[in-house]
Amino acid sequence: MVKQEQQIAREKIIEAKIDKVLDFVRVGNNATKPAGWPSFPLLDRTAHLEFEIFLNDRESYDFAVSICLVYR
DSSP, X not given: OHHHHHHHHHHHHHHHHHHHHHHHHHHGGGSXXXXXXXXXXXXXXXXXXXXXXXXXXXXXXXXXXXXXXXXO
């Protein structure tokens, strides 16, 4: 019984993640990019360092990951 409950909980988590990805895909390139989102490609060391600092913010990181999922 416990294994079945754990499996149901995992499935709910996976469904929630899929829903988030699908929401982002529906928005596509029209998504509002967070403040500090760089222009790509990153052309110099400073730009890379600024992007690394940008990714330290959880919401910025999540946005970057979602972009990677869309363009994968």
